[in-house]
Every structure is written in structure tokens, then in C-alpha cells.
Amino acid sequence: MHSSICFIGAGNMAQSLIGGLIASGYDKQKISATDPTESQRNSVTQTFGIQCFADNAQAINQADIVVLAVKPQTLESVCESISDSVQTNTPLIISVAAGIRSDDINRWLGGQTAIVRTMPNTPALIQTGATGLFANSFVTTEQQSQAEHILRAAGITVWVDEEAKLDAVTALSGSGPAYYFLFMEAMEQTAQQLGLDEKTAHLLALQTALGSAKMALESHLDCATLRKNVTSPNGTTERAIQSFENAGLREIVENAMKAAQNRAVELADELGGKA
Numbered sequence: 001m002h003s004s005i006c007f008i009g010a011g012n013m014a015q016s017l018i019g020g021l022i023a024s025g026y027d028k029q030k031i032s033a034t035d036p037t038e039s040q041r042n043s044v045t046q047t048f049g050i051q052c053f054a055d056n057a058q059a060i061n062q063a064d065i066v067v068l069a070v071k072p073q074t075l076e077s078v079c080e081s082i083s084d085s086v087q088t089n090t091p092l093i094i095s096v097a098a099g100i101r102s103d104d105i106n107r108w109l110g111g112q113t114a115i116v117r118t119m120p121n122t123p124a125l126i127q128t129g130a131t132g133l134f135a136n137s138f139v140t141t142e143q144q145s146q147a148e149h150i151l152r153a154a155g156i157t158v159w160v161d162e163e164a165k166l167d168a169v170t171a172l173s174g175s176g177p178a179y180y181f182l183f184m185e186a187m188e189q190t191a192q193q194l195g196l197d198e199k200t201a202h203l204l205a206l207q208t209a210l211g212s213a214k215m216a217l218e219s220h221l222d223c224a225t226l227r228k229n230v231t232s233p234n235g236t237t238e239r240a241i242q243s244f245e246n247a248g249l250r251e252i253v254e255n256a257m258k259a260a261q262n263r264a265v266e267l268a269d270e271l272g273g274k275a
């Protein structure tokens, strides 16, 4: 039998996880969500067929697992508003918030709380997500399996041995879909300048991204070798790769990912206690 899960905050990330869970066969009757906005609650109920509530404390009273899916800036007030219900009910808490450390969440919830801090990503919606997880000291082995079971329904899972590594996961796979969407956007735009119509540019850009990721996943070769296999000597790819390298693409990626990781640390320092 499935555990009952309540999502606090029914925005982008919660909906991606809810969609992934339902697609994996999770019992809809066991999933609920809360959101302050009525239109959002109606839309989520209509899309996923799950029950939505306006009152967080009421919603988590029956929950075995509570997923905190509000913005990091809202997390402290939400935790404090549900701490009585959490202390009475003692559900497993799963946080998806970027940056915010489990010690801060534990303090806001009243202490002694089992918290699995995670960093999922939105491809969870189509069960192709990637999630990093970290368990605090109050999490039992059984609860660790429960968290694993839920996030695995939405894609692959990786446990990290130090909480700080979740900030690296955030910079890689948490924010990562946006990097690839940006790259596909740029490729589509340029393809149109090169003479392709919008639909063809879109289709070829996306299929190329899909094919490359799938091939790299299924190949025994590393990404550098697969790239070299496309790059004929003195051919077209070589010119494009040279152009990327001359423009400092590797440094651009390094700077961007470090900026994302730094922002996660900053969020934790700004909104929680200093590590």
C-alpha cells in the first residue's frame, strides 16, 4: 500500500513530481497538495485528479510524507506554521528547496524531525528526472527507502554523503534543464536564420538533444570521444567546435555552474543560519 503524500506548494516542481508519481502508477487518492491560490488548486485538481487544500496544517494531518515544495524565501514561515502538526503527526519531511539546509528546516519545524533534503528537476514530470538526496540523522532506514521510492518514480536518484554536495547537484541537474533549454532555444533561432522554418528548426534541435543524451547514456564511450566521432578532420563540426572553444565555452559553463552553486550557499546563509 502506498504512503500518503502531501505536497506543500503546488507549483512547477511539485507538479512535475506529482505527474511523475502518477505516471509510475502511484495511487492518486494517496497524493494531495496545498496552495494559497484557488485557481492553482483547481488547475492541479483538474490536471492530476488529486485533492488540493488551502490550509497546510489541515492537509498534513493525515500525511505519512510531507514534501516541502515552496520557494526557499517562503520556507521558514511555512515550516513554522505547520510545526505543531509535524510534531504531533511526525511525518517524514522531504524538502526540494534549493540551498536551505536540513538543520534550519529541522529548527523551524520544532526539532527532532526526519528530513530528507533533495534536489530534483522538472523532467520528473516525464519520469526522466534526476534527484540528489541527503538524509539528516533523524531519518530511519525505512524512511530513507520511502524517500528513494518516491523520487525514483520520477527518474534516477543519487544519495550524497555530505549535505553541501546538494548545492553542486543543484548547479548540475537541478538548474541543468534550463541550460539545455537555453541551448536548444539558441540553436532553433540560428537554424531559422540559416533558412529553416520554425517547425523544422524546433524538431531537429530537440531530436538532436534527445539523440545525443540517449546515445551518451547507452554508449561505453565518454562524451569527449563521442564528440570527436562527430568531428571530421577539417569538416563542418570542427569549425563549429573551434568557434565554441575560441569563445571560451568551457569557462562560460564553469562560471555559470559556480554562480548557481554560490547562489545556493547564499540562499542558505540569507534565509537560514550560517553553516
Ligand SMILES: NC(=O)C1=CN([C@@H]2O[C@H](COP(=O)(O)OP(=O)(O)OC[C@H]3O[C@@H](n4cnc5c(N)ncnc54)[C@H](OP(=O)(O)O)[C@@H]3O)[C@@H](O)[C@H]2O)C=CC1
Binding pocket: 008, 009, 010, 011, 012, 013, 014, 034, 035, 036, 037, 040, 056, 069, 070, 071, 072, 074, 078, 096, 097, 098, 119, 120, 121, 122, 174, 175
Ligand atoms: N522549478 C525547478 O526546476 C526546481 C525547483 N526546486 C525547488 O522547488 C521549490 C518550488 O519551486 P517552483 O515549483 O519552481 O516554484 P513555484 O513558485 O512554481 O511553486 C511554489 C508554489 O508554492 C505556493 N505557495 C506559496 N506560499 C505558500 C504557502 N504558504 N503554502 C503553500 N504553498 C505556498 C506558490 O503559490 P503562489 O504562486 O500562489 O504564491 C506556488 O504555487 C523551490 O524551493 C525550488 O528551489 C528544486 C528543483 C528544481
Ligand SMILES: O=C(O)[C@@H]1CCC=N1
Binding pocket: 098, 170, 174, 175
Ligand atoms: O532556480 C532555482 O532556484 C531552482 C532550483 C533549481 C532549479 N530551479
